[in-house]
Amino acid sequence: MMDLREALSSSLTSLRTHKLRSFLTMLGIIFGVGAVIAMLSIGAGAERQALELIDTMGLRNVLVQAKEYKEDELQEIRKKSLGLSQRDADAIPDAVPGTEKVTLKVVIEAYKVFSPTGRCKPRVLGVSSGYGEMMNLALEEGRFLDQQDEDTYAQVCVIGPGVRRELFGFEPAIGKVLKVNEQWLTVIGVLVSSGISEQDFQGVKISGTANDIYLPVTTAIGKFSAQPLKSPLDELIVRMRPASQLQESAAVIDALLARLHGGANDYSIVVPEALLQQSRKTQRLFNVVMGCIAGISLLVGGIGIMNIMLATVLERTREIGVRRAFGARRLDIRNQFVIESFSISLAGGLMGVVVGLAIARGVAAYAGWETIVTPFSILLSTGVSMTVGLVFGIYPALRAASLDPIEALRYE
DSSP, X not given: OOOHHHHHHHHHHHHHHTHHHHHHHHHHHHHHHHHHHHHHHHHHHHHHHHHHHHHHHOTTEEEEEEOOOOHHHHHHHTTTOOOSOHHHHHHHHHHSTTEXXXXXXXXXXXXXXXXXXXXXXXXXXXXXXXXXXXXXXOEEEEOOOOHHHHHTTOOEEEEOHHHHHHHHTTSOOTTOEEEETTEEEEEEEEEOOOOOOSEEETTEEEOOSTTEEEEEHHHHHHHSOOOTTSOSOSEEEEEEOTTOOHHHHHHHHHHHHHHHXXXXXXXXXXXXXXXXXXXXXXXXXHXXXXXXXXHHHHHHHHHHHHHHHHHHHHHTHHHHHHHHHTTOOHHHHHHHHHHHHHXXXXXXXXXXHHHXXXXXXXXXXXXXXXXXXXXXXXXXXXXXXXXXXXHHHHHXXXXXXXXXXXXXXXXX
């Protein structure tokens, strides 16, 4: 009778004796497990990145953005609509149930931005006082724009960390002045870097805050000139109450603006929550495709294990006959070969974890994608590899255990 320790020792001895064959048998498991870990790490990284991007737009917000057109197209559109305006912002709270707040944004065409110690090319925005809270902007120092700044057309601004570095170096920026076009502005706040660069997410352009300058929307409209046909406002951010149905609210806003704009299609509506759902749907599809690829690799690895184990049974037929002649039970023979198959898959799984970690790091380094390797992905992939070893090792083990001792001893 052979106990578990003896069976394990015998299995490991067999693996060490045939190192190359054992390694080749493991390859399918190694690549399958590596693919699972890489897939899950890329998926987790993509989901976190999507959440960070959505956070910059506000999960409870509905964004109404002015569309960009060529000048000849704008001339025709302006016959029907003057573009996004304060009138639209005032009409939305009364017409759309669940509206909590509406803030405004204007993009200023800045042809020169400098301070006494430096110059830069930032994105300059005029925004309402509630913009910082609605877009989850965090301050490193100072304060954000308030209602008094807006009411008094104050010539103040809040800057991103990139703007501070280029205009003021590493010196404190609060209280210092900078010039945008022909207007001097006093810095009252510096933002924390969002860590997000300009990119396209689900067809929507998203910019970070590092290279931004924010000033009161009234100052932007009243003291900075704009192109004649340009929409008075570039964006309306509508914050909905927590219980609101954002998709339904967006549809009501669309119907309202279509009426106010005379049917001119000069705006687009973005629902960040819908973008997040679409991103997750795409990610699930990606996971399914990658999971199928990893599953095929594991299946091939399992078939490889079964084939090698069947060859091993044939090769060790006389050994099995001798052991049976000396009293080994069918159960002992079966256990030995199951443990050997399990050992191959476990070793392959552990090597696959290393390969998966390497792939995840490689993707992060060369493709610039964020990857997150979680304990769950390691446990899942290792568990699957061990299950494959057990399942595909059962048939060879049963075949070895069913050999007739007399016929096995006669085998040449």
